[in-house]
Amino acid sequence: MSHSIKDNTQHKKLKDSHCDISVFGMCSSETNPAVAAATTAALGVLTPMPCVPATSTPWVADYPTILVGNKPILSDTSTLMCTCAGRISVTTPGQIPVHVI
Numbered sequence: 001m002s003h004s005i006k007d008n009t010q011h012k013k014l015k016d017s018h019c020d021i022s023v024f025g026m027c028s029s030e031t032n033p034a035v036a037a038a039t040t041a042a043l044g045v046l047t048p049m050p051c052v053p054a055t056s057t058p059w060v061a062d063y064p065t066i067l068v069g070n071k072p073i074l075s076d077t078s079t080l081m082c083t084c085a086g087r088i089s090v091t092t093p094g095q096i097p098v099h100v101i
Contacts, residue, residue, distance in 0.1 A: 027051040032084040054083040 026048040030036050038047035059080045061072035073093075080088040 025051045027084060027086065029082075029084045029086060035084075051086070053080075053086070053088055055080055055088070056083055057081050 027035055027050070028046060028048040030039060030046070032049065032054075034049040034052070035047065038049050039045065041047070057080070059072075059074060059078050062075055062077045064072045066073050074090050076090055076093050078090050078093075082088060
């Protein structure tokens with residue numbers, strides 16, 4: 001299972017490696033307590049719930065030497081693991097290649 005942050009409008013804060021990410025997407029991991037409760041209430045039918053990432057590890061940044069504000073940049077290959085068995089990734093990092101003539 002994976003969820004993606006498409007752009008800056010889908011999350012509230014990305015302050016540091018242990019970031020505060022708002023709800024986005026739907027989680028279908030039964031290790032998520034909300035999904036487990038909803039599934040139980042639905043008599044065992046898997047019931048996805050809004051994803052509220054539970055992160056405990058830092059982002060895995062592929063460019064640790066490129067820094068912004070003394071922190072490694074996040075690119076479209078950066079990932080963050082969720083303790084509910086998910087993987088969070090950046091799908092649109094915000095950098096657009098520009099060809100200068």
